[in-house]
Amino acid sequence: GAVVSQHPSRVICKSGTSVKIECRSLDFQATTMFWYRQFPKKSLMLMATSNEGSKATYEQGVEKDKFLINHASLTLSTLTVTSAHPEDSSFYICSARAQEGAVEAFFGQGTRLTVV
Amino acid sequence: GENVGLHLPTLSVQEGDNSIINCAYSNSASDYFIWYKQESGKGPQFIIDIRSNMDKRQGQRVTVLLNKTVKHLSLQIAATQPGDSAVYFCAENNFGNEKLTFGTGTRLTIIP
Numbered sequence: 567g568a569v570v571s572q573h574p575s576r577v578i579c580k581s582g583t584s585v586k587i588e589c590r591s592l593d594f595q596a597t598t599m600f601w602y603r604q605f606p607k608k609s610l611m612l613m614a615t616s617n618e619g620s621k622a623t624y625e626q627g628v629e630k631d632k633f634l635i636n637h638a639s640l641t642l643s644t645l646t647v648t649s650a651h652p653e654d655s656s657f658y659i660c661s662a663r664a665q666e667g668a669v670e671a672f673f674g675q676g677t678r679l680t681v682v
Numbered sequence: 683g684e685n686v687g688l689h690l691p692t693l694s695v696q697e698g699d700n701s702i703i704n705c706a707y708s709n710s711a712s713d714y715f716i717w718y719k720q721e722s723g724k725g726p727q728f729i730i731d732i733r734s735n736m737d738k739r740q741g742q743r744v745t746v747l748l749n750k751t752v753k754h755l756s757l758q759i760a761a762t763q764p765g766d767s768a769v770y771f772c773a774e775n776n777f778g779n780e781k782l783t784f785g786t787g788t789r790l791t792i793i794p
Contacts, residue, residue, distance in 0.1 A: 572725070598780060607690045609771060609784045610726070659725045663780070670716065671782060673725035 568594045568664040572674030579650055579681055587645045587677045589660030595640035596662035600671060601633075604657040616643045650681040690769065692789045695762050701792075705755040705772035705785045712774040716782070717746060717757045720769045729757070729770075759790075767792045 569592040579585050589599055597618050602610040614624040614635050622635035632654075634646040643662075647654050657678055661671040695701040707715070713734035718726035732739045732746045732755075739746050745758040755772050769789050773782040 570725075600781075609786050612781060612783075615781065657723075661725075670728065670731060672728065673718075676723070676725045678723065 568592075568662070568672045570596075570660065570662050570672045570674040572660055572677055574677060575675060576678045577680070579679070581651055581681055582649055584646055584648045585650055585679060587647075587658055587660075587679075589643045589645070589662070589674050591641045591662045591664075591672075594662075594664045596643075596664070597640060599637060599643040599660055599662045601635060601643075601645050602659045602661070604659060604676075606657075610659060613645075647679065650679070652681045655679055655681045690787055690789050692791065694791045694793055696793050697764060698761055701759045701762050701766070701790060703757045703759075703770050703788045703790060705757075705788075707753050707755060707772070707774045707783075707785070709774060709776060709783070710750075710753065711776040712783075714775045715746070715748060715755050716773045716775075717744075717755075718771045718773060718784075720771060720787075722768075726771060762790075762792045764792050764794060766790060 571590045571592050573588045599616040601613045603613050604610050612625050613628045614622045616622045616635045616637040618637045618640050624630045637643040657676050659676045661673045663671050716731040717729040719729050720726045730741045730744050730746050732748050743760045747756045769787045771787045772785040775782050
């Protein structure tokens with residue numbers, strides 16, 4: 567199957583700093599990528615849909631100024647958590663579609679963010 | 683909001699036995715369903731999918747059943763192995779909507 571790589575896998579940062587998470591499609595071009603947040607023992611919550619070359623579409627309740635998404639190329643989308651606070655600590659996961667019109671998405675390995 | 687206090691449904695199965703994981707979906711317009719496996723600290727991994735024009739689909743050791751009448755989806759894993767221990771999520775999608783909606787998940791534990 568298609569490979570999606572997420573980096574870093576774990577990050578610890580201080581309150582008030584910003585953290586960037588990268589999501590790369592390694593063997594295919596992804597016009598659409600998705601960013602999810604997952605709390606412990608909970609399901610995946612969609613945060614935003616990232617489209618190459620255009621602004622991301624955020625889900626209701628997700629602060630776009632807090633979670634900056636950039637999809638600069640067909641193989642890379644980034645999520646930046648700005649001015650991080652302890653409540654932003656979570657597991658962040660990206661996914662990408664292997665082809666336009668396909669529904670099936672392939673997921674990255676996730677990033678565990680801890681804000682101290 | 684968050685379902686604070688609710689625990690992830692769990693299922694424990696003896697190694698070698700078959701397991702059945704269930705999922706109820708709410709959107710009658712959903713026409714595509716996927717089962718994902720998520721191991722601790724990792725992203726979801728695709729297992730098997732099924733479209734709404736089918737009732738059953740089989741893969742290697744896994745079978746997905748779809749009952750559109752009662753909006754129910756199940757994942758059967760045959761001859762379970764320790765490596766099957768994980769959280770399993772169902773996800774649904776309706777044609778024209780690129781988003782996947784995930785269910786609450788079930789933690790499957792295989793007892794050696």
